[in-house]
Amino acid sequence: MNNDDFYDPPELDGYQPGTMVRTRPVFVPQLTDAAGAWQVIYTSTTSRSETFAASGIVLLPEAVADPGRTAILVYCPGFRGLGGVCAPSQMLAVGTEPDITAIEAALARGWVVAIPDGEGLGVTGRGPHPFLAARAGGRVVLDLARAIYRDANLGAAVAPFVAWGYADGGRAVAAAGELHPWYAPELDMRGIAAGAVVSDLAALAPAFSRGVSAGLGLAALVGLSRAYSTLSLRHVLTEDGMAAAEAAQHLTAAELLARFPQPLAYWCRRPDPWNDHWWRRVLALETLAHTKPHVPLHLYHGSDDVIVPAQAGRRALIAYRQRGTQVDWREYHDDHRATAASATRDVLARLGEDIGDRPSRPSRPIDEREPGEPASRL
Incomplete structure (x- = not known):
């Protein structure tokens, strides 16, 4: 393909x-x-x-x-x-x-x-x-x-x-x-x-940091940094971690889990990479x-x-x-x-x-911005 x-x-x-x-x-x-x-x-x-x-x-x-x-x-x-x-x-x-x-x-x-x-x-x-x-x-x-x-x-x-x-x-x-x-x-x-x-998303940190889902923790860092340009992977990952992140970008979920079984901290400069100002901000923005x-x-x-x-x-x-x-x-x-x-x-x-059921109607003006959204929209 x-x-x-x-x-x-x-x-x-x-x-x-x-x-x-x-x-x-x-x-x-x-x-x-x-x-x-x-x-x-x-x-x-x-x-x-x-x-x-x-x-x-x-x-x-x-x-x-x-x-x-x-x-x-x-x-x-x-x-x-x-x-x-x-x-x-x-x-x-x-x-x-x-x-x-x-x-x-x-x-x-x-x-x-x-x-x-x-x-x-x-x-x-x-x-x-x-x-x-x-x-x-x-x-x-x-x-x-x-x-x-x-x-x-x-x-x-x-x-x-x-x-x-x-x-x-x-x-x-x-x-x-x-x-x-x-x-x-x-x-x-x-x-x-x-x-x-x-x-x-903070609720996923324990499962994504160790155990059978550890590879998903690395994927989470890579995925969120792709969505938010303010996030720097180099700020939280070691040199080995950066190399792992580069490889992870091209892998399926099964390949991620098999290739990166190590705890997330293994690739990071600190034990808890989520406890960083910019990352905490993005986690808050991504709260449903x-x-x-x-x-x-x-x-x-x-x-x-x-x-x-x-x-x-x-x-x-x-x-x-x-x-x-x-x-x-x-x-x-x-x-x-x-x-x-x-x-x-x-x-x-x-x-x-x-x-x-009959379709519902919004109870607020449709031009009201979502929290954190820019003023201009397409």
């Missing part, structure tokens, strides 16, 4: 966020319920409000559900890696996508399923992926929905939009709900489901529940999750409730991986109920 010119970055002069730039049909051998599939290149914006080319895939169901029961689902799986061959739009085309249960279940309901690759994945030369930068991920989600609405050539049914994500993907769709009222208020968004979500989504939010978690502790997810629930969000919670007696599969039926049922 590295030599595929479809994923070469296009010229974007004059393009607005959420515009389809190019599409092509593709065969997806793993999905029996897909009547058609399109790899897409569309425009979105970074956390610095800079326009860039993003990629993804749009899957059409064999039979579209009746009006009032069908939807356009933007689905964001968990973290796949900072680089390498881990973009869903490419993995589905070659038959190596590891997460098809939720996709097939949504297609079987007669929903269009759209999967963003995420900033830094798919499009050539855009990496590394800004892992844990939820607000950047939220824009990618909303702009993919926009692009589908605007491009009649895809053959997607006109339908309400719902979003579903897990772990880092769950953070992205939750952030999309917060951004929706001002970033893309024209979208008919009805509901959000987010699993294994942490609001305060700054504002409330204006659509129902369904949170779920595994009680035996050792990667994203369930207590951290419960704190996210409390934070959203304090904002007045319409939010519910379900806990499964499973670990991180098993919960992703266990929740599929419940999630689709909840989102299905949201589809039938």
